[in-house]
Amino acid sequence: MDRKVKIICTGINKYDSYRTLSFCENDAEELADVFNEKIPDCESIKITSKNRTTNKFNVLSILEETSSEDYSEDDMVLFYFAGHGINLDGEDYLALSDSNHEAGLDTLLSTECIIDLLKQSGSGTNILIIDACRSHVDRGVSNRFGSRTAALANKKGVVAFFSCDIGEISQEIIFPENSGHGVFTYSLIESLRSSEDGAIAKLEKSVLENVNTICRENNLSAQSPYASVAPASRSSYDIFTGRLVQFKAERKKMVLIVGPSNAGKTTLARYLQRKFGYSHIEMSSFAYERYESEEYESSLLDFLEDVLWDRCEDFDILARDMLSSVESLDKVVVSGPRRMEEINTILSDGWEVYPVFIFANSKIRFRRHKEESKSREPLKNTEYLR
Incomplete structure (x- = not known):
């Protein structure tokens, strides 16, 4: 099967108007590397301060360029984001390095816009992974980030994976063997590396188990990653090969x-x-x-x-x-x-x-x-x- 795969990994540590985060860039860089290992022919784009500008104009331009490319039903486009997520007036937004909601919502990037651009690409499988809410952005900002995005993704047929449930914090930690990661993305990276196949349902289960173990062993607060999978058949979709994996059970x-x-x-x-x-x-x-x-x-x-x-x-x-x-x-x-x-x-x-x-x-x-x-x-x- 001749399949095109595009991976866009965005990680933002330093913001003009919001709190600095520690390991978002590490997460985006290493996750892109893992996808390159597992899917050798994929096109991967890293958006971190190490290699390009992380402002709204640049991130949106890459997404718009992707939406205009010629993808087919066999293809996959994945957008990953590590940074601040914001819910304002019931809508979910990602904060880029130059975002400031007090200066205007147009400085933010709505998740609805991202979902629409992924769908416009024509790719048969579109995946949105968000490792956000690593700290509260501002007192005036809702902590209900994610529910609107999950509903939109389900409605429009996009797989959406979230690092934590509504009201939780997506935590960061320094691991002995590396310079530090978000707990969710570290768990995702380890699950991808150890998986024989990349079935989304298996990855979701593995990531949840890893996150629970890390939080328990390091006395961290509860963190509950979850996925909204649409179309439903994508639960058995192997992101490495593009094939459907058959789950075996005596009784379903x-x-x-x-x-x-x-x-x-x-x-x-x-x-x-x-x-x-x-x-x-x-x-x-x-x-x-x-x-x-x-x-x-x-x-x-x-x-x-x-x-x-x-x-x-x-x-x-x-x-x-x-x-x-x-x-x-x-x-x-x-x-x-x-x-x-x-x-x-x-x-x-x-x-x-x-x-x-x-x-x-x-x-x-x-x-x-x-x-x-x-x-x-x-x-x-x-x-x-x-």
């Missing part, structure tokens, strides 16, 4: 989480993901995939009701999409089926399924919806409960 296990919007399905799924090594699959990603392929002008819900379910009367089509995408996996947690037909199809497919129903009252759910929609116009209560 699935936790199926059902409940209304904003009841806590994703929160529970992420807990199971990091605690027990399940691959997390969001049913909504399959709805978005069909919605965008149809170029439907109204809302996603209207598309489901008026096109997918009404005209086609294909009530379990999203469940069949999901089951097809996880054939190579052996342990998944699936959140968000909307119809009984979907649930019945999943229950009858041969998986060992553990159904879970999660509920929260409408006031709590609507409040969560408004918090998630700070940067956008939230639905009215009657629309939300529809």
Whole structure:
């Protein structure tokens, strides 16, 4: 298979307006080196103060150039960032060396912009890895960085890997054998080096185990890396070869989480993901995939009701999409089926399924919806409960 791979690794220690970090440049440099070892023909770009300017103009220019290149379904583009991550008004941003949110949001680089540029490249596999929140940037900045990026990545079919969960700190440490790294990126580097294959689900599990061990042995606070994988089939994608890896198990296990919007399905799924090594699959990603392929002008819900379910009367089509995408996996947690037909199809497919129903009252759910929609116009209560 003739595959093109581009790796962009960005690490920023020194900022004009934010706190200095210690090992982001080490992380970006060594991670790029590991990818060069594992994927010899890849094109790798290091963006650190050692080799180029780390301001917004330069980073954005490289991403825009990548988006205009001729990639195909077999290709992979990966963007890695180590530095400060910021959440403002419900939107996630990366801070470059010349960024200053008090001078204007246009000095920052939104993760939505990065995701859009990765998708525009035409590459079949796009990966965003963020090792951010290594210290609190400012008192006025939210510590909820990551949730908006994960939702966008899931919606648009980009694999997103985060160094820590919402509200946690992505910690740095000096290891005996080197000059220092972020705990997450060090764990990622070691997992890549020791892996026989680069299956994303295996890497995620290995990184989580390594981070937990390092934090426990060095008396560090809890740090919970997690991945949002879309399309779901990318969980078994080998980033070294571009092939899908078959997971072997006597009995394939699935936790199926059902409940209304904003009841806590994703929160529970992420807990199971990091605690027990399940691959997390969001049913909504399959709805978005069909919605965008149809170029439907109204809302996603209207598309489901008026096109997918009404005209086609294909009530379990999203469940069949999901089951097809996880054939190579052996342990998944699936959140968000909307119809009984979907649930019945999943229950009858041969998986060992553990159904879970999660509920929260409408006031709590609507409040969560408004918090998630700070940067956008939230639905009215009657629309939300529809």
